[in-house]
Amino acid sequence: MRRSPRNISIALAVISITIATAGVAQQSSAPLSAQTAMQDVAVNQPERPQVGERISPENLHRISRPGLYGISKSPDGSDYGVLEGRLIRYDPHTMQVQSIIREVDQILD
Structure with a gap:
């Protein structure tokens, strides 16, 4: 394959699309990961006392x-x-x- 300006442009376009697609996929999964991590923390932490709460x-x-x-x-x-x-x-x-x-x-x- 020759390194013509057209072939280089096509290769750069393919690389740009790949990078953009990977970025979108990463962004869409980040909130789910963060939400799961927050749920894990909430499950593993003891209940915090609240002002006004009656305690044992x-x-x-x-x-x-x-x-x-x-x-x-x-x-x-x-x-x-x-x-x-x-x-x-x-x-x-x-x-x-x-x-x-x-x-x-x-x-x-």
Whole structure:
């Protein structure tokens, strides 16, 4: 096959179409992959506590030494605890979550 300008143009056109088609195929599959990954994360993560949610005392670690967590004494009507790996403030009478402060790696007290 000779390298004529016409043959080179045809070859470049074929390469361009191939690249464009591959890009479209990759874009169309990306959202599905991302959606599947998000579903896997959602399935494998524990349920996060929500503000206003009533919590079970059995699942809660009540904090007795807040200074170890870098926080001061809790305000009146509140206590601190660790629930599902998160430092929370809750009402000890109603067991409702008042705020979610941050994630914690381990129980310190």
